[in-house]
Amino acid sequence: VTLTQDIGVSSVMPNTPSACDYLIAPRPSDVGLRTLTVTNGTLTVEPGTTVRFAEGGGLRIGTNASLQAVGTPGARIRFEGAAPIKGYGRGIFLEPDSLASAVSYADFAYLGREDIGTYRFWNGAISGLQGGGLRLT
Secondary structure, three states, X not given: OEEXXXXXXXXXXXXXXXXXOEEEOOOOOOOOXXXXXXXXXXXXXXXXXXXXXXXXXXXXXXXXXXXXXXOEOOEOEEXXXXXXXXXXXXXXXXXXXXXXXXXXXXXXXXXXXXXXXXXXOOOOOEEEOOOOOEEEO
């Protein structure tokens, strides 16, 4: 499934039989920071799910939102750039007013861009100002 619009309510990303369950690919007209934003809800990523990011694409956990991406030892969650190039996708950013989030048994690959401009705090596969806190295991 290709996601191109922001998520404003609680949503679930279930695991499917395909190699790429979700592609974060914001509209091509979104020049510069090409992200999808989760606001006022919880994005739950189920164990075993693969989420890919288009070039420069990112997932922002915003106002009153949280990310719950809790895999298992046998069904890890994978967040990766759509091409095997260092920093291909931006990855995940937690805003200062986000709610408590959790990421466990997850792998990150080809994400995290260096940026010295407006979004200089978004420089890792998962980064941000973690308002409500991030439990990363």
